[in-house]
Amino acid sequence: MPSPVLSIVICTLNEHEAIAGVLEELGEYLQGIQHEIIVVDDSTDERTGDAVNAYAAGDPCIRLVRRYNASGLSSAAITGWDLAKGRFLAIMDGDGQHDPALIKGLLEKLTHTDADVAVASRYLEDSRSGLSGIRHTLSRAGIWLTDTTLGVPLADPLSGCFAMTRDWYTEVRQELSGLGFKILIDVVASGQRRPRTAQLPTMLRARAGGVSKLDTRVVIDLMTLLIEKRTRGRFTAKTMMNSMTTLVTLCAQWLSMAVLLKLACPLWASALLSVGFGLAGRLWFKYLATSRSLRPNTLHDVVRQWSAFYLGRWSDVILNAGIVIGLCALRCPWPLAVAAGVLLAETRYHIGNKAGAYA
Template identity: 30%
Template sequence: MEAMSKQGSERRPPPAQLAIVVPAFNERENVASLIHALDRALSGIDWEVVFVDDDSPDGTATRVRELAQRDARVRVLQRVGRRGLASACIEGMLATASPYIAVIDCDLQHDEMLLPPMLDQLRSGEIDLVVGTRYSSGGSVADWARDRARASRLATRFAVWLTKIPMSDPMSGFFMLTRASFERSLPHLSSVGFKILLDLILSAPDPLRLAELPYAFRARRHGDSKMDSLVLWEFAQLLLEKLTGGRIPLRFFSFALVGLVGLFVHILTFMLVYVIGMAPFSTAQIVATAVAITNNFFLNNKLTYRDQRLRGRALLRGWLTFNLVCVTGAVANINIAQWLIVHNNYWLWSAAAGALVSVVWNYGMSSVFTWRRRLSA
């Protein structure tokens, strides 16, 4: 019995000192190449790679499992019913016990040869977080289109100016940190959006000791980029949340901003129907309300709940529940405003209070009934 136990322990691979977390969506063609690149770059280091796949329709998770059958260092965490780079990174980090954790994209645009020097910096005990930077001497952004490069640099400058973080590339998606640093930031992470690095830094209770290493950002080999203009929207939300100390949820900022857009849509529709179309006042108000609610639903589905976006039949169900929630909120708005105007006789504060109650109600109830979080299988 002791002999069998000894043989089992001899066959067991050594515990991984470094875990590489790879968020993935439709990256089937890149998985094997990335594993090969990591194997070449991390020679002599005990490592593992955790692919966090958001139920890719191209079979990314299936491909990772096939490779994991031949390599015990490869694992996959398949998430069903939810998406998002930040939350994928967090779940991947929680799924490993390694004392050092790296995040790298699956598209082979990050330079995996930078991982060993990153690890050396962390092992010195003097650094908590090492970031791969595209914007210091020796770094580059490959052949990006002019608009994308300009938007990235603008967002970078704004983040540095606003947060006072002494970094050249706070928007980087390629970094390595100690588990202790991750766990200190964990309770305050928003987990929404693409900019997990900035979230980690701003969520740390004490300033992290930072280092940057330059690298050349490479062109994607297979598949399409997941980055789009909505990343800037999520970036703005993240900064707003952190600037308020996390007292107001990130999603609420987006929900409220969409509500302001809906207000303009309501007014414009009302004018078109009542003033130009010469319809009765009540008819114009009903049409404008319906159009504004529908506008808010689709904008929130695309922006506020991007990681829980409704599709297919769920889209119709979501639209119906959102209408019910908003109608109830509108009734509450009117009743509260009416009660306040009777008791304090100041119409502006009465109207504002009614609107605030309506927004909070719509946000809370739609989170529960319209975009309720589905459990992964």
């Protein structure tokens, strides 16, 4: 086939009900344009991939990339764009909320102007978004936060439907974080300069399949991504996530230690039990910071995950509690002793992980 002018990446997660309709509509609107469609599928089963392959049997422009035990629209989009061959690169959702007609309009914006990135923006001409209730409110809050933090000149920097030139993608590729679900922020905030932008007004349609991806992980990813981009990578998302995990562990251990001592529990027992509660807080935060599709779904899975976690961190209980008991015996205030125990245990854990990675 001739090299395509346009490469469209569609990232899917359990959207078998909608994807065939999206591909059909997109093909109709792109007639006469050399294009390719790359579906990057992170689904928990094979139904979405089967639907894509069934439709692609009659359309050589479509190909499927299947990822396992992976999550995040941003990393999926980068996977697709790295494989793409078009002069222009685009992205849209596979659940039917984005009107496929927008892609042709975005391509025209890029070819008829000097724009680097063309975005289908909600709120450009209308305060409505196509979302309802709390999701609309959260969308507006996210846009305000993004604009305040980065000053991105877009009506909808959280849009999931946009296109860009290959030159711009090449310019920012090495700086992309690939974190979370808001890839547009990553794309427009990773260059040495702000991109030239163009916008088309849009409003989301009713979802034809799949469910909302909004969960606590999406919110955490957005906040850490904004900080990483605002600080030009001095504070990376990974560093901030590790710091938040340690802080949650510390707060849980502080709280439980205070309660146990208040109940006249012996110091040694309070130290041991508080370490267990601290690790429980750590694991709970990890659960909240995991994408919904990768969380354990049954009680058996939860028990297995918690058991494996505690077995993997048993040495931390001894190290952490030993530090607390030893420092308290030296008349160190217990809050400081707990902080020292948590920090030393976390340091040992991360050093052990790095040593295992290099082994």
